[in-house]
Amino acid sequence: MIIKQLSVFLENKSGRLHEVFEVLGQENINVSACSVADTSEFGILRMIVSDPEKAREVLKSKLFSVNVSEVISFATPNTPGALSKTLRILSDAGISIEYLYGFSVGDKSFIALRSDDVAKAIMELQRHEMELISASDLYKF
């Protein structure tokens, strides 16, 4: 389902990433997933946390620039070709993907995906009976 994702703008300076997680840890906010996109000048830290609103507030109060956007989270079997099958559904429906990040453990792979049309992507995935992960599964701590 639709998951709220936090994006934090970071200059390429050592220690900045650590500071973000330190602040979240102190506020008892759990991070379920994260990824860093980097350029030569700056990076964007994207993450899914247990309490997005609170996380946004505390990071803002520490002068971080924070954005909340929506991603889709789903699970696929941890087998060769499984992700390909899911992505095929989206591309057949003409939905483009801006970025995704994921991880596999045990018999499952978990993916967070950002597309240009989140609602439509969810519809397509539901129609093909893919396993969507709900916000409550992720936000719960």
Added chain:
Amino acid sequence: MTKIWNRHFETMPREQMRQVQGERLRDTVERIYYNVPYYREKMQQKGLGPEHINTIDDLKKLPFTTKQDLRDNYPYGLFAIPMTEIIRLHASSGTTGRPTVVGYSRHDIGVWSEVMARTLTAAGAGKDDFIQIAYGYGLFTGGLGLHYGGEKIGASVIPISGGNTKRQLQLMEDFGSTVLACTPSYAAYLAEAIEESGIQRENLKLKIGVFGAEPWTENMRREIEKKLKIKAIDIYGLSEIIGPGVSFECEHQCGLHINEDHFIPEIIDPETLEVLPEGELGELVFSTVTKEGLPLIRYRTRDLTRLNLETCACGRTLVRMNKCTGRSDDMLIIRGVNLFPSQIESVLLEMDETTPHYLLVVDRIDNLDTLELHVEVEDRFYSDKISELQALRMKIQHHVESTTGLSVTVKLVEPKTIERSEGKAKRVIDKRKLI
């Protein structure tokens, strides 16, 4: 014997020079009083009329002119002749979006050619020379100023303009350039380019460099002279006064002779505005006394230097100014282009996405000035998408470049990371070692 273009004026006894300056000043003040309402009002406010200005000693009674005055009268308000008599316009960057516009009559172009002929002659150039003019041609006065001087002395002028280093080297070799005119930083860059190109120095005929439009040090001069195996001559000018040709070094390289029969210099204390005695460091002020289009009285250049009235070993009596050691305002000179931090500020204020919090980092890398702009972005514009942030960077870059004419590297920084200060904010870090 030292070659001097205009021996009469360049070696004139000082008392006679003061006489000439007084007469020309009186004439100029009369012209501006009757032809430029702005000047008339300023003089009337001080209770002055043309009858109060008779000798050079009366100069100090007159009000100052600043870049702000030029801006307030943008574009032609201070011109002293009808536009039908103006045959050329040039412009340089102003403190905000508007450029500073200068106009020349046919007579003024003649004055410009004359002072540039003196400049090039003092540098050692003559009619046998090939002058490669690698200053920019266009609104910037550098290219055309050198051009007229070069033609006046009968040299063969190569108007290649700035940039395109490969072509510069090719023409330098093929055309047999003997004089190179450009900014000192470009000269240093060309020196390295020659080394890398594999061109044999003995295939080049280069012997003189005429460099100006930006501050440079004695160390830089020695380095350029050594690498290019030339004599490097410093020249000084500003478009408001005429462009290049305001002052020039002779072969003794011991200060820049001011063409003071055209441009009368004074040194003032930038705080009290009092005229300082000879030899003291202060702000350089010029009164133009032969120009028709845009005569300026006591124009504050903001450049800091000192004057020396001793007769030079070259025989010239023209007063000498030292290399400028700094500015009494915050103007930066980057690759020969004037830049005021306030120009950057106005660009940022015009854009929704940016805040006026910024930092300019100026450096000199491989002999070329670099300009980096650190800017904070409005919170709501910090996007989750790299492509949007990159596009924003390019947009800021483009706006700054089109306003200032300078290429800039934009770096987006985190909010509230640029130092705020109660008083004068630190907007510039200049890492160039110039003085």
